[in-house]
Amino acid sequence: MPGANIIPLFVIIPLFTAFFISLIGRFIKSTYVDIVSGLSSFLLLIFSFWGLAILGRCPETALVYKIGGWLPPFGICMVLDGLSNFMLVTVNIIAFLVVIYSFNYMEKYTDKPKFYTLFFLMLTGMNGVIVTGDLFNLFVFLEIASISSYALVAFGTEAEELEASFKYAIMGSVASAFIFIGIAFLYGFTSTLNMADMARVLSAKPSNWAVPFVSVLFLMGFGLKSALVPFHAWLPDAHSSAPASISAMLSGVLIKTLGVYALARIFFNVIGASGTVLSVLMFLGALSMLVAVILALSQWDLKRLLAYHSISQIGYVVLGIGLGTPLGILGGLFHLFNHSIFKSLLFLNSGAIDYSARTRDLREMSGLRKKLPVTAGTNLIASMSIAGIPPLNGFFSKLIIILACVQKGHIGYALAAVIASVLTLASFMKVQKFAFLGPLKEKYQAIKEVPPAMKFAMVSLATICILGGLLLLPSFSFFLNNAVNVLSDGRDYALAVFGAVLK
Amino acid sequence: MMNDPKIGMSLIVKTVTRLTVGLILLFGIYIVLHGHLSPGGGFAGGVIIALSFVHLMLAFGKDVALKKLSKNLASNLESIAALMFLSIALFGFFGGAFFSNIINKGVPFQLFSAGTIPLSNLAISLKVGVGLFAIFLALVILEESKRK
Amino acid sequence: MTLYLLCLALFCVGLYGVLRKRNLVKIIIGLGIMEYAMNLFFILLAYRYHGRSPIEAQDQQILQMVDPLPQALVLTSIVIGLAVTALVISIAIRIYEKYGTFDITEIKRLRG
Numbered sequence: 001m002p003g004a005n006i007i008p009l010f011v012i013i014p015l016f017t018a019f020f021i022s023l024i025g026r027f028i029k030s031t032y033v034d035i036v037s038g039l040s041s042f043l044l045l046i047f048s049f050w051g052l053a054i055l056g057r058c059p060e061t062a063l064v065y066k067i068g069g070w071l072p073p074f075g076i077c078m079v080l081d082g083l084s085n086f087m088l089v090t091v092n093i094i095a096f097l098v099v100i101y102s103f104n105y106m107e108k109y110t111d112k113p114k115f116y117t118l119f120f121l122m123l124t125g126m127n128g129v130i131v132t133g134d135l136f137n138l139f140v141f142l143e144i145a146s147i148s149s150y151a152l153v154a155f156g157t158e159a160e161e162l163e164a165s166f167k168y169a170i171m172g173s174v175a176s177a178f179i180f181i182g183i184a185f186l187y188g189f190t191s192t193l194n195m196a197d198m199a200r201v202l203s204a205k206p207s208n209w210a211v212p213f214v215s216v217l218f219l220m221g222f223g224l225k226s227a228l229v230p231f232h233a234w235l236p237d238a239h240s241s242a243p244a245s246i247s248a249m250l251s252g253v254l255i256k257t258l259g260v261y262a263l264a265r266i267f268f269n270v271i272g273a274s275g276t277v278l279s280v281l282m283f284l285g286a287l288s289m290l291v292a293v294i295l296a297l298s299q300w301d302l303k304r305l306l307a308y309h310s311i312s313q314i315g316y317v318v319l320g321i322g323l324g325t326p327l328g329i330l331g332g333l334f335h336l337f338n339h340s341i342f343k344s345l346l347f348l349n350s351g352a353i354d355y356s357a358r359t360r361d362l363r364e365m366s367g368l369r370k371k372l373p374v375t376a377g378t379n380l381i382a383s384m385s386i387a388g389i390p391p392l393n394g395f396f397s398k399l400i401i402i403l404a405c406v407q408k409g410h411i412g413y414a415l416a417a418v419i420a421s422v423l424t425l426a427s428f429m430k431v432q433k434f435a436f437l438g439p440l441k442e443k444y445q446a447i448k449e450v451p452p453a454m455k456f457a458m459v460s461l462a463t464i465c466i467l468g469g470l471l472l473l474p475s476f477s478f479f480l481n482n483a484v485n486v487l488s489d490g491r492d493y494a495l496a497v498f499g500a501v502l503k
Numbered sequence: 504m505m506n507d508p509k510i511g512m513s514l515i516v517k518t519v520t521r522l523t524v525g526l527i528l529l530f531g532i533y534i535v536l537h538g539h540l541s542p543g544g545g546f547a548g549g550v551i552i553a554l555s556f557v558h559l560m561l562a563f564g565k566d567v568a569l570k571k572l573s574k575n576l577a578s579n580l581e582s583i584a585a586l587m588f589l590s591i592a593l594f595g596f597f598g599g600a601f602f603s604n605i606i607n608k609g610v611p612f613q614l615f616s617a618g619t620i621p622l623s624n625l626a627i628s629l630k631v632g633v634g635l636f637a638i639f640l641a642l643v644i645l646e647e648s649k650r651k
Numbered sequence: 652m653t654l655y656l657l658c659l660a661l662f663c664v665g666l667y668g669v670l671r672k673r674n675l676v677k678i679i680i681g682l683g684i685m686e687y688a689m690n691l692f693f694i695l696l697a698y699r700y701h702g703r704s705p706i707e708a709q710d711q712q713i714l715q716m717v718d719p720l721p722q723a724l725v726l727t728s729i730v731i732g733l734a735v736t737a738l739v740i741s742i743a744i745r746i747y748e749k750y751g752t753f754d755i756t757e758i759k760r761l762r763g
Contacts, residue, residue: 008601016589023582026575069600136724143731147738154742159749160760166742170678173735174669177685180728181662181692187721188696542706546730612709631730638737645744 003054004500006047007065007078010088010127013044018120025113034103037116041096044127048088055085056478061485062496064133072133072501073197079133079497082482083333087130087261089479090337093464094252094344095123101348101457102245104450105355109243115155122148122249126257133497135183135193135270142179142225142258146172149254153242164237171234175224182217185210186271196497199270203491215277218266226259228318229288232311236295239310240303240360244351247303251310252344256336260314264321269486269493273324281322286413288315289420297427302350302360302435305427306343309386312420313339319417320401323408326488331400333483338385338393338468345382345461349375352454353435356447362431367440371447374455376436378462383432385465387425393468510564520562527555531632538624539617545627552628553635565643574644577637584630591619591626654695662688675743675753679736686732690725697721 017040025033055063062081066072080088099119106115125145132138150172154165187193189210190201202211220231227235235255239247267273267281289312296308317339320332352375354360357368369376385392388399398421405414449455471480486493511517531551538544560568595603609616665688668681697718705719743753750758 008596012589012593012596012601016586019582019585019589023579023586026579066600068595068602068604136727140727140731143735147731147734150735150738150742154745157745159746162742162746162749163758163760166675166739166746169735169739169742170669170682173682173739174666174685176731176735177662177689180689184689184693184696184721187693193720541708542704546726635733638741641741642737642744645741645748 003058004063004065004080006051006054007063007080007131008067009047010044010131011124013040013047014120014123014127016040018117018124021113021120022117025116030112033113033116037099037120038096038103040120041092041099041123044123045092045096048085048092051080051085051088052479055080055082055482061482062493062500064497064500066501072497073192073194076137077133077194077497077501078131079196079500080131081486081493081496082484083261083265083486084130086333086337086479086483087257088127090340091123091126091130091253091257094249094340097457097460098245098249098252098344098348101248101351101454103453105245105351105454106243108355109156115152115243118148118152118155119246119249121145122152122254126253129257129262133195135186135195135198135266137193138195138262139176139179139183142262143176145254145258146176146225149246149250152246153238153250155243155246156241158241160237161241164234164241168234168238171224171231175221175231177221178217178224179221182214182221185214185217189214195265195270196494199272199491199494200498202271203494211271212274212276215267215271215274218263218271219277219280222259222263222266223284226255226263226314226318227288227311228259228284228314229291229311230284232288232292235311236304236307239307239347240301244303244347244354247307248344248347248351251307251347252340255310255314256317256340260317260321260336263318264487268488268490270491272491278322278324281318282410282413285315285317285319285322286416288312289319290315290416293420293423293427297423297430300362302353302362302431303347305362305431306346306350309346309424309427310339310343312424313343313386315420316398316401316417319413320397320404321487323401323404323410324488325404325408326484327400327407328404329487330480330484331397331404333487334471334480335394335397335401337471337480338397338465341461341464341468342382342385342394345378345458345465346386348454348458348461349379349382352450352458355450355454357444362434365435365441365444366438367436368444368447369436370440371444372436372449374449374458378458379436380432381462381465383428385468387428388421389425391466391469393465393471396469396472510566512562516562520558524555524558527558528552531555531628535624535628536614536621538628539620540612540614545624546631548624549628549631550635552632553639556632556636557639560639560643565640569640572633572636574637574640577633577640580633581630581637584626584633588623588626588630591623595619655692658688658692658695661691664688673755675746675755675758678755679739679743682739683732683736686728690728690732693721693725693728 021033062079065078067076106112122145125141128141129138150165150169153168154161190198192198224231239251267277292308292311296305299305317332317336320328320335356372357365359365385394388395402414402417470476531548534543535548556568592602595601595605598605604618606618608618662685665681665685669678672678699717702715702717705716747753
């Protein structure tokens with residue numbers, strides 16, 4: 001099948017770019033490094049949209065690429081279905097805009113080629129996690145993404161960054177250990193590592209103690225990776241200490257790819273989501289939503305506040321997916337997309353403030369609207385979006401999640417979602433008031449608006465924020481509905497994959 | 504520089520190192536080249552190759568080891584090795600499937616057989632050997648800068 | 652079964668080290684012990700009774716061998732463990748440079 005040939009490119013392109021940049025970065029000017037990495041991430045974006053077109057045209061629900069020509073379940077395969085494509089588009093939009101933003105922003109750090117090397121390795125890991133159809137391969141890509149993100153958090157090598165990175169690395173490694181043991185158990189139980197084959201074997205076998213045990217291990221592992229509330233301690237440190245463009249990447253897509261996507265893929269398509277697992281997911285989601293937003297209210301460090309909101313918004317996503325109904329999953333995935341857009345935008349804004357005014361403390365800044373009009377405008381859009389003000393994308397996804405809660409009879413969770421949304425609004429009104437409104441301080445008279453590349457990234461993201469609600473229109477809804485179908489079909493994933501293999 | 508008694512370990516260690524370091528390197532290369540026939544392969548052989556350089560560094564101090572393999576060269580070789588491995592996989596991509604073994608596989612249990620596997624082993628051993636050496640070097644340099 | 656339980660015990664020793672120890676280096680050692688325990692567990696899963704090592708050699712026919720796949724996977728996992736350990740150790744050395752201590756109770760500039 002020729003269409004499937006684009007699937008390995010999502011791993012090949014960033015991997016090649018990473019090592020190519022690390023090889024030539026020392027000999028050429030940093031402008032050329034920018035151009036190479038910009039081109040590479042643009043290519044990835046094109047391919048992810050192309051995948052959408054290919055998937056729309058072909059009759060099957062999944063495309064399968066057999067690595068080395070080996071037939072699954074014996075060889076490793078890569079799968080592109082609705083959910084993978086949805087995630088690929090999300091990740092690569094953010095990655096492209098973050099690379100554009102980094103042209104200017106990363107100037108203050110000394111070693112730009114090393115930054116791009118680590119960045120593209122992280123992108124390799126994320127794209128790999130999304131496209132792979134093999135459980136152990138997923139673990140390997142997950143570790144590639146995690147290890148590069150540990151290094152990226154410590155990129156500035158200041159005391160705080162090192163401390164955050166150490167904490168993040170230890171927590172991440174413990175999470176990986178749990179995931180590895182879960183994979184080992186599943187392999188011992190089913191004698192296969194291919195996710196589709198595993199789903200087939202597991203549905204044929206009578207249920208016993210192994211599946212709940214593995215569920216608990218995966219819940220702990222991926223819960224740590226996606227920073228759900230009892231496991232969230234590393235996130236505010238790591239995400240607020242990293243350079244802003246990396247924070248945007250970590251908060252925007254990394255926790256969703258490594259945490260929520262892997263969790264949803266394994267629980268819905270492989271193990272089979274039982275009622276217990278779903279109710280645990282819903283509870284953890286609601287808990288993260290409320291606890292993190294309350295913790296966020298008292299923060300004065302802008303990036304730390306945003307990091308706490310990431311936990312809270314991940315709670316919405318997990319709550320939506322945990323409902324298990326098609327409407328709930330639609331809400332969860334739509335919120336995942338929206339959150340990656342507006343949270344990246346908010347982190348890029350905080351980076352822009354840091355770039356111009358050299359501060360992250362909300363009490364220090366005041367009246368920046370006059371000097372940074374683009375940053376202030378895009379920040380207003382993103383803040384309204386995250387708080388769920390009607391015409392923007394965040395409103396629609398939160399509405400769908402709340403409706404799905406009510407539809408399934410979980411009035412309490414619906415209420416929690418509303419309360420968390422109101423508290424989010426309160427906390428972002430604080431950001432607006434202290435950072436952008438009010439009188440301009442004396443020391444900020446001389447600051448200038450950020451360079452055009454940074455403006456371009458922020459304005460693009462703000463545009464997607466405004467237009468995001470259009471994804472629910474019938475002509476665009478295939479983008480979300482294909483992804484929802486994959487999750488709500490559950491173990492029919494195996495049929496889709498093997499159907500595509502045998503063709 | 505190699506015989507300076509102030510740098511590195513004692514004379515006994517230095518003499519033994521001088522005798523064994525080449526053998527260790529050769530053993531690593533042997534393991535890499537026979538990776539498709541016997542236990543071992545790219546990673547194990549690469550670790551042994553790296554250990555021969557680490558051995559040199561421990562016995563004679565870091566300057567002697569750095570003269571054989573400088574920091575920038577190590578970093579470049581590591582990227583080249585990764586690109587080599589990727590391009591071996593890419594040959595397969597254009598000749599059928601990603602990572603497919605398109606070269607003639609030859610007779611089993613011969614040194615020149617198994618298609619792309621020995622080539623991949625070579626790339627991996629270079630990557631692992633140089634990478635491990637670079638990790639050790641980075642830790643040594645960190646230690647040095649702390650002491651100043 | 653006893654062997655699996657011993658693996659679990661080893662894993663718990665590592666986890667105890669990560670969670671309870673205050674010295675950065677001891678935490679890293681705990682992480683290492685956890686990694687060994689999980690690799691050992693995976694290798695043990697692959698063992699077949701009276702199986703021999705899955706190496707094909709000339710003029711030999713292997714009738715019963717242990718499962719070769721986990722051995723390849725564990726090798727990958729060891730490499731990942733190596734990378735994590737190297738990275739974490741270099742971060743720990745840098746932390747020692749900045750804070751002058753390995754004690755995590757004194758490394759707490761990030762609060763809130």
